[in-house]
Amino acid sequence: MSQTTADTDLHDLSEVRDWVDLLKPRVISLVVLTGVCGLLVAPGPLHPVLALAAVLCIALGAGAAGAINMWYDRDIDAQMKRTAQRPIPAGRIAPGGALAYGVSLAVASVIIMGLATNWVAAGILALSIGFYVFVYTVWLKRRTSQNIVIGGAAGAFPPVIGWAAVTGDVTLEPLLLFAIIFFWTPPHFWALSLFAHADYERVGVPMLPVTHGAKETRKQVLVYTLVLLPLTLAPWVLGFAGWLYGLAALGLGAEFLRQAIAVYRDAQDEAGRSLTKDAPAKKCFRYSLSYLGLLFIALAVDHLILA
């Protein structure tokens, strides 16, 4: 193979990767995991092909919302170190193409979800995409420090969608799963914003460390973790999940609390700036990802073994 052909093939591969990156694949993985758990713990059967179609639609819907978010935020992404190399700000994908891609995927995912399962699940999927794009990205993100608290609801929908795909309705159980992700989002995002606040400050996004300082953010990480932990035990206490999930929630939660306390007690100067380069916040952010994944896996395993 000539050098030119090899270069061309590599270029083509990286172009494909750019279109995949527009969908925020790392976010999708957690969305799919929580959506699958919603499907698995819901009462009643769902044909495996229809379940697969539902999971595909949840993934496509989340990816579509991510692509539209990247299209809208391309101006600030270009100025932030963490996002400057994304396909649109780096000039590898045209903004118009990214928007068309996101909207097409969003419409397709909702229609296919409706045809494959039911229109309740499709409606909630449409609501979650609309919430992420219009409520979080367009309305809240650049206006209030509570952006990720309210906007976090968008990421909490997948288990509800999974549940609705099987049952066609929404009851207390999926709403509990919604609440768990809803209260997990602030400590997760604020841990990230503690060590990425310079980026947010530069582009004027009012994340909590920018508007209220690092000290207050550390306190809020701890407060939301304290609210989250009893909530994660609720499925066990209410008899919706068994002892396996309960033990996992206790163990994983204890470690999350330990990490949140470490963030709160991080060595800092008078102004609250970390003297450890936010090492505890970085650790807490990484752990929060594993935490949510493992918690939902424990719920699914508990249901499959004990049910």
Added chain:
Amino acid sequence: MTLETVEMTPEQRAAFDRRRRHKNWAVLFVLVALVVLFFFISTAKVLRG
């Protein structure tokens, strides 16, 4: 009305053709995937009754 044409070097033409060919393949792939998906969804729904 006159149509304006853009002169391309052979290299630009080759790159343009390659991009268009890949886009066509991508569209074909998506269409086939949708046909397969709808076939299986319909079959599953019919079997479920």
